[in-house]
Amino acid sequence: MKVVLSNQSELPIYAQIREQIKEQISNGQIAEGTLLPSIRQLAKDLGISVITTTRAYRELESGGYIASVQGKGSIVLKRDNKVIREQYRCQMxxxxxxAIEASKKLDMTDEELVEALQVLQKQHRR
Structure with a gap:
């Protein structure tokens, strides 16, 4: 797991941690079942407050990305977790x-909008 903090970011530090870990879990860089560094260890490694790492982990847990296991620490949950899928569905x-609002401004037909979506899907499959 790699977390890089930026003083230039508009996101608070806990959100930077949360977003970077979420991304690494989502793209498979951090595999399901992986034990994350302890809250104290991550705080020490990053040179930040334990309160900050606690908030990031708490939000990852409430988002369905990790689970806290008594005596073990925080473990990455399955990527096909229903909570995560629902969050991505809402985002999509x-x-x-x-996109629909933008297509209205361009007076696009439904067929043109669907065609644009299909073209983008093909590009992303490559």
Whole structure:
């Protein structure tokens, strides 16, 4: 697991940690079942407060990315976890809503919008 903090980021430190770990879990860089560094160890490694790492881990847990196991620490949950899938589905719907609104401004037909989506899907499969 790699976490790089930036003083230039608009995100608070706990959110930077949360987002970087979420991304690494989502793309498979951190495998399911992996034991994450303890809250204290991560705080020490990053030179930050334990309170900050605690908040990041708490939010990852409430988001369904990790689970705290008594006596073991925080473990990465399966990527196909229903909570995570639902969060991505909501995010996708928000982006599609924005695309539909933009297509209205361009007076695109439904067929043109679907065609644009299909073209983008093909590009991302490569």
């Amino acid at each position: 719907e928000e982006h599609l809503d924005a």
